[in-house]
Amino acid sequence: MIFYLWFVLGFFIAFVVVHSGLLIVAAVELKRYAARSSPTALRRALRSPLAPAIAVVCPAYNEEAGIVDSVRALLALDYPKIEVIVVNDGSTDGTLARLTEVFDLRPVRRPTPPYLPHRPVRGVYAPRSRLPLLVIDKENGGKADGLNVGVNFTWCPLACAVDADSILEQDALAKAALPFIEDPERTLATAGMIRIVNGCTIDRGRVVEVHPPRSRWAMFQVVEYLRAFYAIRTGWAAIGALMIVSGAFGLFRCDAVIAAGGWRTDTVGEDFELVVRMHKMWRDARRPYRIVYVPDPVCWTEGPETARGLRSQRARWHRGCIEVLLMHRAMLMNPRYGTVGLIGLPAMLLFEVLGPVIELSGYGVTTAALLAGRLTAAGYLLFLAVAVLYGLLLTLGAIALEDASVSPRATWVDLRRVLLFALGEGLGYRQVLIPWRLLGVWQLIRRTKWQPMERKGFSAPPPVTVPQARQP
Amino acid sequence: MSAILADTVAGLALTVVLLAALIVAIRARAIRRRRRTDPLRSSAERLVADFLVDQAALPTEAGPDERAALLVTSLEALADLRGSERARLGPPGLAALLRVARSDRPQVAELAEAAAQS
Numbered sequence: 001m002i003f004y005l006w007f008v009l010g011f012f013i014a015f016v017v018v019h020s021g022l023l024i025v026a027a028v029e030l031k032r033y034a035a036r037s038s039p040t041a042l043r044r045a046l047r048s049p050l051a052p053a054i055a056v057v058c059p060a061y062n063e064e065a066g067i068v069d070s071v072r073a074l075l076a077l078d079y080p081k082i083e084v085i086v087v088n089d090g091s092t093d094g095t096l097a098r099l100t101e102v103f104d105l106r107p108v109r110r111p112t113p114p115y116l117p118h119r120p121v122r123g124v125y126a127p128r129s130r131l132p133l134l135v136i137d138k139e140n141g142g143k144a145d146g147l148n149v150g151v152n153f154t155w156c157p158l159a160c161a162v163d164a165d166s167i168l169e170q171d172a173l174a175k176a177a178l179p180f181i182e183d184p185e186r187t188l189a190t191a192g193m194i195r196i197v198n199g200c201t202i203d204r205g206r207v208v209e210v211h212p213p214r215s216r217w218a219m220f221q222v223v224e225y226l227r228a229f230y231a232i233r234t235g236w237a238a239i240g241a242l243m244i245v246s247g248a249f250g251l252f253r254c255d256a257v258i259a260a261g262g263w264r265t266d267t268v269g270e271d272f273e274l275v276v277r278m279h280k281m282w283r284d285a286r287r288p289y290r291i292v293y294v295p296d297p298v299c300w301t302e303g304p305e306t307a308r309g310l311r312s313q314r315a316r317w318h319r320g321c322i323e324v325l326l327m328h329r330a331m332l333m334n335p336r337y338g339t340v341g342l343i344g345l346p347a348m349l350l351f352e353v354l355g356p357v358i359e360l361s362g363y364g365v366t367t368a369a370l371l372a373g374r375l376t377a378a379g380y381l382l383f384l385a386v387a388v389l390y391g392l393l394l395t396l397g398a399i400a401l402e403d404a405s406v407s408p409r410a411t412w413v414d415l416r417r418v419l420l421f422a423l424g425e426g427l428g429y430r431q432v433l434i435p436w437r438l439l440g441v442w443q444l445i446r447r448t449k450w451q452p453m454e455r456k457g458f459s460a461p462p463p464v465t466v467p468q469a470r471q472p
Numbered sequence: 473m474s475a476i477l478a479d480t481v482a483g484l485a486l487t488v489v490l491l492a493a494l495i496v497a498i499r500a501r502a503i504r505r506r507r508r509t510d511p512l513r514s515s516a517e518r519l520v521a522d523f524l525v526d527q528a529a530l531p532t533e534a535g536p537d538e539r540a541a542l543l544v545t546s547l548e549a550l551a552d553l554r555g556s557e558r559a560r561l562g563p564p565g566l567a568a569l570l571r572v573a574r575s576d577r578p579q580v581a582e583l584a585e586a587a588a589q590s
Contacts, residue, residue: 382477389484396491403498415499
């Protein structure tokens with residue numbers, strides 16, 4: 001019993017050591033990024049004839065509530081060559097009708113290109129105006145299938161995968177595209193920062209004021225996202241082991257996606273899987289490549305505000321993580337795959353997949369040891385204190401990194417709220433998530449189909465029709 | 473085991489307190505800096521705009537905060553200048569703009585020299 005407690009304590013210490021290392025690497029990387037990025041370089045890149053065209057691919061399934069706002073915001077992004085592709089993934093609500101009404105769509109004839117396999121396309125629509133928008137209506141096949149359709153149909157060399165409920169900051173695409181302009185040969189994908197939009201003031205598909213969410217569930221996610229993006233992903237990218245380019249916002253080279261075979265539809269962790277597969281393929285072929293994390297292109301996404309929504313999301317993420325690790329188990333501890341195989345995937349296995357089991361069993365065994373008289377009450381409380389503090393350390397490190405790298409915008413009240421929730425995360429929230437994450441294992445065994453989150457949408461504007469323009 | 477746990481908790485708690493103090497210090501510094509530089513920004517923008525429109529004189533004596541605000545505004549303006557506007561201002565004008573913004577940068581002196589020769 002005591003031996004197991006030592007093991008759990010060792011797990012906590014290993015977590016702190018690995019993630020403190022990532023924090024330090026992330027701090028160095030953020031400093032380097034701040035030194036080389038400037039508004040001037042960005043503007044120059046935006047006007048450069050070498051700026052590659054980007055297809056913003058937005059798969060939408062039953063997104064009637066927010067799709068119009070999202071598309072408007074995407075069309076208004078600050079980037080010279082852009083095409084917005086909305087893939088209506090067999091929605092059963094009025095997603096397509098709403099798009100048709102607002103953007104005055106008409107059917108166009110487009111043959112289906114053969115590059116990536118996907119579910120049959122039912123129709124392709126374009127606006128009568130000159131808006132760079134294409135709406136593809138297809139049979140339901142999931143988000144991965146929708147992204148494959150987008151990459152298949154676009155003429156652009158880069159494809160940006162975004163969720164229909166996401167809002168990109170004005171210059172997010174330009175910043176994410178910079179690594180492709182600087183090193184077009186080696187750059188396969190860039191990932192950007194994702195933040196929780198709940199609580200922010202949205203005006204016509206743009207975030208105009210940043211506030212912490214009122215919902216407690218969403219507030220905990222603000223803390224989680226800060227840690228995940230500022231500390232963990234920046235750190236992994238700095239050592240060449242970035243394995244997740246979030247499905248909510250990621251920029252990919254289309255030829256690389258096609259060469260890799262596109263997003264897999266038989267896993268719920270398709271974004272994670274594609275990036276791991278790219279690492280594998282490029283390392284197997286011994287071709288130089290890079291998958292870059294750019295810390296300041298911000299994508300705002302709606303986090304679940306109910307326990308039910310959050311449970312479904314975390315179960316899906318956990319299931320996806322296990323699926324990907326099983327699919328690519330040959331890479332684990334394999335020196336052929338460098339930092340990905342030797343550090344990234346083992347850390348994912350230990351901290352993400354086994355972590356909840358170890359932590360949950362740790363609480364059980366500690367309580368049993370206390371009841372059996374093998375552990376003193378002081379020892380029990382100290383053990384719980386370690387469980388609370390190890391996560392808090394990383395979260396505070398991430399907040400410090402954020403404040404040091406970008407000028408803090410939040411007020412003192414907001415900061416106090418973030419710090420309180422960072423503390424509260426270890427005092428209940430993380431423990432609540434453990435069984436929800438383990439639900440993902442059960443769903444994996446049962447092969448349960450996951451239910452998409454219900455969206456509130458950012459606003460509910462009255463239907464507005466875009467003025468009709470002349471036929472192209 | 474309790475002793476090791478106590479040491480671990482003490483170490484973690486100390487790091488947490490230090491990080492919290494660091495966050496507060498960074499934030500306080502950023503707020504102070506913003507309060508100092510924000511009012512300078514609009515006057516810098518006006519000066520640069522006047523200079524670009526009719527080559528009005530830029531201030532030669534400026535404190536570090538004013539110069540920092542001028543530098544940021546000038547760089548943004550330079551990046552925005554295109555075509556005939558850029559040609560009208562010419563290299564000497566661009567160099568002058570940069571030199572006033574941050575006259576102690578050697579690269580700016582070189583640019584000014586090159587502009588004078590051209």
